[in-house]
Amino acid sequence: MSNADAVDLGHRFPTQDEVACAARAVTALADARARNGVLAIHREDGETVRLAPAIADLVIDLLDSVASGHTVKLVPTGAMLTSQQAADILNVSRPHLSKLLKSGKIPFVSVGTHRRVRHADLMAYMDRRDAARHAALDDLARLGQEFDAS
Numbered sequence: 001m002s003n004a005d006a007v008d009l010g011h012r013f014p015t016q017d018e019v020a021c022a023a024r025a026v027t028a029l030a031d032a033r034a035r036n037g038v039l040a041i042h043r044e045d046g047e048t049v050r051l052a053p054a055i056a057d058l059v060i061d062l063l064d065s066v067a068s069g070h071t072v073k074l075v076p077t078g079a080m081l082t083s084q085q086a087a088d089i090l091n092v093s094r095p096h097l098s099k100l101l102k103s104g105k106i107p108f109v110s111v112g113t114h115r116r117v118r119h120a121d122l123m124a125y126m127d128r129r130d131a132a133r134h135a136a137l138d139d140l141a142r143l144g145q146e147f148d149a150s
Helices: 016-032 053-067 083-090 094-102 119-149
Strands: 039-042 048-051 080-082 109-111 114-118
Touching: 016 039, 016 053, 039 053, 048 053, 080 083, 080 119, 083 094, 083 114, 083 119, 094 114, 114 119
Parallel strands: none
Antiparallel strands: 039 048, 080 114, 109 114
């Protein structure tokens, strides 16, 4: 997979059959792991493919997300995303993302007339946004407690 390509598994939720299949696969893979975390997969031709613990964790986490009914999108960490891909990850409209880019809240690179956003920059923005939301909620909870105490 190249840095320019993000794997888009669609905007649809997994079907019931896909959820059930993923749930069975999670259980089977988790049971098949060795004590050291290595996952050995035996092919029909008799060859054994061993997945390192970190890769096995990734596969199991991916299947677990599908088994939970979540839409899954794989993006390489060094990827440069189109504005539509970045908007989809943030779950906002492309015009809203454009405002975030123009205001400097998310860095971007111009490629001709198009803008590209580094995946790492998008994740950093999401972390900042989420931290600000949590701080605001904490302040509201504190103010509510103070109001109740008075």
